[in-house]
Amino acid sequence: MDVRELAAQVRLGRPRAVARLISLVENAAENIAEYSTGNAAGNAARAGGEGGAEPPGANRVLREVMADLATGAARPYTARVIGLTGAPGVGKSTSTGMLIRAFRRRGSRVGVLAVDPSSPFTGGALLGDRVRMQEHATDPEVFIRSMSSRGHLGGLAWATPQALRVLEAAGCDVILVETVGVGQAEVDVARLADTTVVILAPGMGDGVQAAKAGILEVADVLVVNKADRDGVQATVRELRNMTGLAEPPWRPPIVTTVASREEGVDDLTAALDKHQAYLDESGEGRRRRLARARDEIEAIALARLRSRFAGLHGDRLDALATRLLDAGTDPYTAADDLLAALR
Amino acid sequence: MDVRELAAQVRLGRPRAVARLISLVENAAENIAEYSTGNAAGNAARAGGEGGAEPPGANRVLREVMADLATGAARPYTARVIGLTGAPGVGKSTSTGMLIRAFRRRGSRVGVLAVDPSSPFTGGALLGDRVRMQEHATDPEVFIRSMSSRGHLGGLAWATPQALRVLEAAGCDVILVETVGVGQAEVDVARLADTTVVILAPGMGDGVQAAKAGILEVADVLVVNKADRDGVQATVRELRNMTGLAEPPWRPPIVTTVASREEGVDDLTAALDKHQAYLDESGEGRRRRLARARDEIEAIALARLRSRFAGLHGDRLDALATRLLDAGTDPYTAADDLLAALR
Numbered sequence: 001m002d003v004r005e006l007a008a009q010v011r012l013g014r015p016r017a018v019a020r021l022i023s024l025v026e027n028a029a030e031n032i033a034e035y036s037t038g039n040a041a042g043n044a045a046r047a048g049g050e051g052g053a054e055p056p057g058a059n060r061v062l063r064e065v066m067a068d069l070a071t072g073a074a075r076p077y078t079a080r081v082i083g084l085t086g087a088p089g090v091g092k093s094t095s096t097g098m099l100i101r102a103f104r105r106r107g108s109r110v111g112v113l114a115v116d117p118s119s120p121f122t123g124g125a126l127l128g129d130r131v132r133m134q135e136h137a138t139d140p141e142v143f144i145r146s147m148s149s150r151g152h153l154g155g156l157a158w159a160t161p162q163a164l165r166v167l168e169a170a171g172c173d174v175i176l177v178e179t180v181g182v183g184q185a186e187v188d189v190a191r192l193a194d195t196t197v198v199i200l201a202p203g204m205g206d207g208v209q210a211a212k213a214g215i216l217e218v219a220d221v222l223v224v225n226k227a228d229r230d231g232v233q234a235t236v237r238e239l240r241n242m243t244g245l246a247e248p249p250w251r252p253p254i255v256t257t258v259a260s261r262e263e264g265v266d267d268l269t270a271a272l273d274k275h276q277a278y279l280d281e282s283g284e285g286r287r288r289r290l291a292r293a294r295d296e297i298e299a300i301a302l303a304r305l306r307s308r309f310a311g312l313h314g315d316r317l318d319a320l321a322t323r324l325l326d327a328g329t330d331p332y333t334a335a336d337d338l339l340a341a342l343r
Numbered sequence: 344m345d346v347r348e349l350a351a352q353v354r355l356g357r358p359r360a361v362a363r364l365i366s367l368v369e370n371a372a373e374n375i376a377e378y379s380t381g382n383a384a385g386n387a388a389r390a391g392g393e394g395g396a397e398p399p400g401a402n403r404v405l406r407e408v409m410a411d412l413a414t415g416a417a418r419p420y421t422a423r424v425i426g427l428t429g430a431p432g433v434g435k436s437t438s439t440g441m442l443i444r445a446f447r448r449r450g451s452r453v454g455v456l457a458v459d460p461s462s463p464f465t466g467g468a469l470l471g472d473r474v475r476m477q478e479h480a481t482d483p484e485v486f487i488r489s490m491s492s493r494g495h496l497g498g499l500a501w502a503t504p505q506a507l508r509v510l511e512a513a514g515c516d517v518i519l520v521e522t523v524g525v526g527q528a529e530v531d532v533a534r535l536a537d538t539t540v541v542i543l544a545p546g547m548g549d550g551v552q553a554a555k556a557g558i559l560e561v562a563d564v565l566v567v568n569k570a571d572r573d574g575v576q577a578t579v580r581e582l583r584n585m586t587g588l589a590e591p592p593w594r595p596p597i598v599t600t601v602a603s604r605e606e607g608v609d610d611l612t613a614a615l616d617k618h619q620a621y622l623d624e625s626g627e628g629r630r631r632r633l634a635r636a637r638d639e640i641e642a643i644a645l646a647r648l649r650s651r652f653a654g655l656h657g658d659r660l661d662a663l664a665t666r667l668l669d670a671g672t673d674p675y676t677a678a679d680d681l682l683a684a685l686r
Contacts, residue, residue, distance in 0.1 A: 063675045070673035077668050087431050162674070286668075293664035293674075298652060300678035302645055309641060321636035325420050325629075330413035331505070331636075332406045335643035 003061055007068040013109070013170045015143065021166050022145050024062045029159035066162060069169040077289045079111070079168040080276060083177045083193030085218075090201040091225040094259040096178045100136060101262070102269050103174045111167030111175040112144040115160065115189075143167055158303045160192055161296040190218035191295060194285060195275045197268075199223045200239070202231035219252045221271045227256035227264065250278055308342055316341050346404055350411040356452070356513045358486065364509045365488050367405045372502035409505060412512040420632045422454070422511040425615065426520045426536030428561075433544040434568040437602040439521045443479055444605070445612050446517045454510030454518040455487040458503065458532075486510055501646045503535055504639040533561035534638060537628060538618045540611075542566045543582070545574035562595045564614045570599035570607065593621055651685055659684050 009017030070076055082099070086092050096112060103110045136142040145167075147159060160177070167175050179189045190196040198219040222243065224235050236254055243252050253271045257264030279285030309317050320334040329337075352360030413419055425442070429435050439455060446453045479485040488510075490502060503520070510518050522532045533539040541562040565586065567578050582597050589595060596614045600607030622628030652660050663677040672680075 067673035067675060070667070071670055076670055165674075289668055290661070290664050293667040294660050296674050297660065297663055297667060297677040297681055298649065300674055301652070301681045302648065304678060304682065305645065305648055306641065309644070317637050317640065318633070320640055321633050324413070324636040324640060325632055327414050327419050330410035331508075331639050331643055332410060334640040335647060338640060338644045339647065 003064045004068065006061070007065045007169075010065070010069065010166060010169050011171075013140070013143075015140070018143055018166060018170045019145070021062075021065060022163050024065075025159050025162045025166065026147060028059055028062055066165065069165060076165060076168065077293065079164070079172050079175050080195070081164060081175045081177060081193045082272065083179065083189035083196040084199060085179050085189050085196065086199035086201075086223075090199045091259050092178050092199055095197075095199055095223065095225055095257065096176050097136075098257070098259045098262055098265050099176055099268070100142060102265050104139070104141065108173040109141045109171050110143070111164075111170070111172035112142070113160065113163055113167065113175060113177045114144070114146040115177065115179045143170060143172060158299040161292065161299070164192065192292060194279055194288060195220045195272055197221045197223055197272075199225050200235060201226040202229045202235040220250065220275050221268070222252050222254045223264075223268060224254065224256045225259050228258050228261075232256060249282065250275070250284075305342070309338060312338075312341050346407045347411065349404070350408045350512075353408070353412065353509060353512050354514075356483070356486075358483070361486055361509060361513045362488070364405075364408060365506050367408075368502050368505045368509065369490065371402055371405055409508065412508060419508060419511065420636065422507070422515050422518050423538070423619065424507060424518045424520060424536045426522065426532035426539040427542060428522050428532050428539065429542035429544075429566075433542045434602050435521055435542055438540075438542055438566065438568055438600065439519050440479075441600070441602045441605055441608050442519055442611070443485060445608050447482070447484065451516040452484045452514050453486070454507075454513070454515035455485070456503065456506055456510065456518060456520045457487070457489040458520065458522045486513060486515060501642040504635065504642070507535065535635060537622055537631060538563045538615055540564045540566055540615075542568050543578060544569040545572045545578040563593065563618050564611070565595050565597045566607075566611060567597065567599045568602050571601050571604075575599060592625065593618070593627075648685070652681060655681075655684050 006017055006021060010021055084092050084096055084099075093114075096114075100110050100112065136144060145163065147163060164175055164177075177189055177192060196218050198221075200223070202224060222239050224232055224239070226232075236256065239254050243254065246252060253274070255264060255267045255271050257268055259265075276285075279288070317338060320329065320337055323329045324331060324334050349360055349364060353364055427435050427439055427442075436457075439457075443453050443455065479487060488506065490506060507518055507520075520532055520535060539561050541564075543566070545567060565582055567575055567582070569575075579597055579599065586595050586597065596617070598607060598610045598614050600611060602608075619628075622631070660681060663672065663680055666672045667674060667677050
């Protein structure tokens, strides 16, 4: 399939073309991750890659298709991106499933990007979950893809926005990004999403405490799932105390759900819609998407620079690292040397 | 205090000098994070920073002190770095406390770096934990620092190796890096550490499942903490099935502990020592430290490039992001434009 044909097929929402293009994105991201491992395999891959440039064939195709999808008749950054995050065991995948059905009932085309090793989509979790997700496997209006979280030093930062773009080009109105998270992962998903949903469960003990630190920074909507369990009121109360400190104009609403029984789904979609209206009216939506576009451009530029580091003659970075280890240089001077060698 | 004096004081292990230098590292990392936010505050900070360079005064000091510490009489990359990671609620901080005491009994000087929002060191957790950690506050041979995990797009990757270096220069023989983690955080801590300890607890349900995906990739030692709870044997059995698949020569041992009562501490330190011996004998230790040195240099170089992006005339990155949002360019071409503007 040639480049133009692949782009056209993606635009028509053909699942195989969508899958193929996201695979190209993922492979390219893995190459980026490899550049920074400094191991033998990475070196071998580099040696074969024309002075450390990305494997030329694959990435030329990727680049051309992405350019085709991004411009012209495209409407980039128009799909509603909803991030779902929370500690393991709170029911993120069940909640994702519930939202897939809710948006399908509205007639939306739904994309799902799972960057969560515990997600049934990425193959890490219970068989029961995986079976439960298969109901969407035959729905042509639902696109589900997992992304490996292997992309150290920017691999995921590079790949995720591009995967979103592919799903968007395939006509998805809503894209759910599911990620496991406390700490950094929460912040990362929040930067990708228009609306970030942080999911908790009652009786998680330290988990709730742990989630606290980062929650107000990233949550647009808070969900207490498994609300049929003991301790739900205590958890809600605790969250209410926290959100009471949130700055106007947006104070994250707290929604209780039992996702496994679809309870609370209307409250959740209402909260999501209210946040979307806030984003549209306040200009915050545009601001967030601008930040996302910045991140996307920067991640590509940095990945390109990193591949140039790796392609420097005689593996300059390895030589500098050895000198650093043997106290023959300091890290700042080594970084200067590396940058100077680029020129 | 001038630069030489600060370096000398750090070398003498003076807590205030150590704290001051790590604060310089943290502030510099926050500036790096700010460069990528694209918000008004970031723009203002940039405008004041001499065409987007890092705030010159602070970073000149940092750079000179770090150079002083890295070379000459320094013995960089000699402290034993032990990473502790696991889901919220498994008892990471209690385990960290147990290891602090174990290494203190051996006469080691111990550094602790907490990059975990749920850690009592970073102020996110239960009061009881925080009080429990105060026992070390008056011990001149224990240095405890928290790092914020705010550093999006490489901020933490930039800051953590440098904070390790400061603790090393202060004479710490052992540095414990505590991080909350499933997924990416696990991988990141593993890249920093000589030995990575993944902590689990029985009866965490999905938590164990969630941890599975990444565990074999990063764990050098597996700990099942809270081993007085139900289900410990099932968890150990499950882990044993997983580690049975690990490649020789190193198969991660599984240690059971009740960290709150110091049970299993000898088994844990024995497992850590065995892994250290393996690292020394196999050359794997040197290989890991070389990879760490590469990461350190690369993170500094990339941060410098990112600050140059931000310093480009008229905020070129913002302009490109706007064009991308309005379908006037594609992300690859925008990245090329950004890199071209650097020259």
